[in-house]
Amino acid sequence: MTWAVWITGLPGSGKTVIAQKVRRILEERGIVSGSVKVLELDEIRRFIAPRPTYSDEEREIVYASLVYMAKLLVESGTPVIIDATANRRKYRERARETIPNFTEVYVKCSLDTCRGREGRRKAKYAPSGIYNKAMEKGATVPGVNVPYEEPTKPEVVVNSETMSVKACAEKVVEFIQKWYER
Numbered sequence: 001m002t003w004a005v006w007i008t009g010l011p012g013s014g015k016t017v018i019a020q021k022v023r024r025i026l027e028e029r030g031i032v033s034g035s036v037k038v039l040e041l042d043e044i045r046r047f048i049a050p051r052p053t054y055s056d057e058e059r060e061i062v063y064a065s066l067v068y069m070a071k072l073l074v075e076s077g078t079p080v081i082i083d084a085t086a087n088r089r090k091y092r093e094r095a096r097e098t099i100p101n102f103t104e105v106y107v108k109c110s111l112d113t114c115r116g117r118e119g120r121r122k123a124k125y126a127p128s129g130i131y132n133k134a135m136e137k138g139a140t141v142p143g144v145n146v147p148y149e150e151p152t153k154p155e156v157v158v159n160s161e162t163m164s165v166k167a168c169a170e171k172v173v174e175f176i177q178k179w180y181e182r
Helices: 015-028 041-048 056-075 089-098 111-120 165-180
Strands: 004-008 037-040 080-083 102-108 156-159
Touching: 004 015, 004 056, 004 089, 004 165, 015 037, 015 080, 015 102, 015 165, 037 041, 037 056, 041 056, 056 080, 056 089, 089 102, 102 165, 156 165
Parallel strands: 004 080, 004 102, 037 080, 102 156
Antiparallel strands: none
C-alpha cells in the first residue's frame, strides 16, 4: 500500500527536519519497500515560480501542482511525505479528496518560537528572513499577514516546542506503521 502524509505547520515549526527524519526512519527500519519521496514545497515552488510572489493566485497554482504530483507518485506505488505549510485548509482538503490513502500531520508550534527558529535555520530551499519580511508592505507570511488555518482533524499532532525532532518523527512513523500494516 502506498500513501501520502502531509506535514503542515507554520514556517519555522520544524516541518522539513521532521519530514526528513520520518523518511530516514522508515527506510532504515525497512517499514516501506523502496524509497519514500519527500515533496518539499519550497523546492517545487522555485521550479514553478522562479520569482515567487506568494500571491493567492500563485499559491493556488503551486498547491494544485503539489497535490497532483503527490497523487501521481502514490498511484505509481511511491509513498510520499509532503512538506508544506499550506496556510489555507482548502489546499490540504483538496489533497485529502484527491490522493488515495492520505493523512495529515500538524506540527504545532507558537509563532514566537517559529520566528526564533526561522532566523537560525539553514534550509536549502526555504526563503530566508521571512518573518522579517512580514513587516514589508504587501507581505503575505502565514500566521502574520495572512491566516494560517490549523487542521480541524489531523490524524497526528506533534508539538515541536515540547518534543524533539526524533520524538515528533517517531510519533509520525508509529502512525504510518499502524496504518501501513492494516
